[in-house]
Amino acid sequence: xxxxxxxxxxxxxxxxxxxxxxxxxxxxxxxxxxxxxxxxxxxxxxxxxxxxxxxxxxxxxxxxxxxxxxxxxxxxxxxxxxxxxxxxxxxxxxxxxxxxxxxxxxxxxxxxxxxxxxxxxxxxxxxxxxxxxxxxxxxxxxxxxxxxxxxxxxx
Amino acid sequence: xxxxxxxxxxxxxxxxxxxxxxxxxxxxxxxxxxxxxxxxxxxxxxxxxxxxxxxxxxxxxxxxxxxx
Numbered sequence: 001x002x003x004x005x006x007x008x009x010x011x012x013x014x015x016x017x018x019x020x021x022x023x024x025x026x027x028x029x030x031x032x033x034x035x036x037x038x039x040x041x042x043x044x045x046x047x048x049x050x051x052x053x054x055x056x057x058x059x060x061x062x063x064x065x066x067x068x069x070x071x072x073x074x075x076x077x078x079x080x081x082x083x084x085x086x087x088x089x090x091x092x093x094x095x096x097x098x099x100x101x102x103x104x105x106x107x108x109x110x111x112x113x114x115x116x117x118x119x120x121x122x123x124x125x126x127x128x129x130x131x132x133x134x135x136x137x138x139x140x141x142x143x144x145x146x147x148x149x150x151x152x153x154x155x
Numbered sequence: 156x157x158x159x160x161x162x163x164x165x166x167x168x169x170x171x172x173x174x175x176x177x178x179x180x181x182x183x184x185x186x187x188x189x190x191x192x193x194x195x196x197x198x199x200x201x202x203x204x205x206x207x208x209x210x211x212x213x214x215x216x217x218x219x220x221x222x223x
Contacts, residue, residue: 007203015197051203069194077158091156096186097194114157115164122158122182129186136161139185142172143156 002047009034010044011053014067019101022086024064024072055090069094069101080108092139099124106130158182177223191218 002010013033017025025033031041042062049056054068065073068090077089079098082105089095092111099107109122123131159165165179192214196205205211 004204004207005201008201011202012200015202019198048203053203069197092158093156093185093189095158096182097189097197100190100195101198109158111158113160113164115159115168118160120158120160124186127190129183132182134160137182138159138162138165138179139157139182140159140165140168140171140175140179141156142170142175 002044006034006044007048007051010048014048014064015101018067018070018087022070022088024067024070027062027064054094066090069097076111076114078110080110081105083108085110091141093141096122096124099126180223188218188221191221193218 010030013030014024017023017029027041027045028038029041030036030044031038034041034044036044045057045062045064055064055066057063058065058073063072065071071077071088071090073088075088075090077092077095078085079087079089079095081087081102085108087098089098089109095109095111098109099105103126105125107124109120109124111120112118113120119133120137121131121133122129122137157165157168159168162179165171192210193206196202196211196214199205206215
């Protein structure tokens with residue numbers, strides 16, 4: 001089991017890689033950045049999720065698929081920062097938390113409605129919700145928040 | 156954990172479950188909930204340690220209190 005200081009470094013490395021590039025690191029990249037063996041890097045990824053970091057590897061692999069608030073696999077929640085789209089949010093709710101990783105930047109969420117496919121837009125900057133289109137947007141989940149880890153990739 | 160154009164759209168969604176109706180809330184509710192310190196602090200270099208601090212544990216507790 002890793003110590004907290006190492007978990008801190010791993011968490012920060014993954015989040016910062018997402019912020020910079022829109023993508024998760026592979027465990028080999030994580031290992032190299034942190035001065036670990038490849039095997040230790042792989043174990044560290046799994047340990048983060050075992051310690052309830054909200055995310056998961058793609059089932060049956062060591063590949064980071066999701067790491068809240070981001071998703072490595074594209075979702076319908078496209079995120080643009082100051083007009084540049086290269087991020088995806090883990091879910092509609094986490095899309096609203098992406099702004100805290102981009103202080104003083106305009107964060108735009110573009111997503112289709114799952115019922116009708118028509119577009120929705122939310123723009124935020126720090127504390128402010130700048131624009132919501134349509135103004136009637138709601139959030140809803142049919143599964144328990146923080147529920148079973150087994151079905152997390154399929155909610 | 157999805158966004159819909161309106162309450163009517165959410166209710167029409169094929170996976171809508173009346174048992175989870177309590178989670179059907181305006182965008183402003185979810186935007187506020189996902190503004191808890193738990194989310195704001197993710198960029199800090201010692202986030203895993205912070206989660207286990209008094210402030211981190213309180214933030215998790217606050218979140219669960221407000222969760223529908």
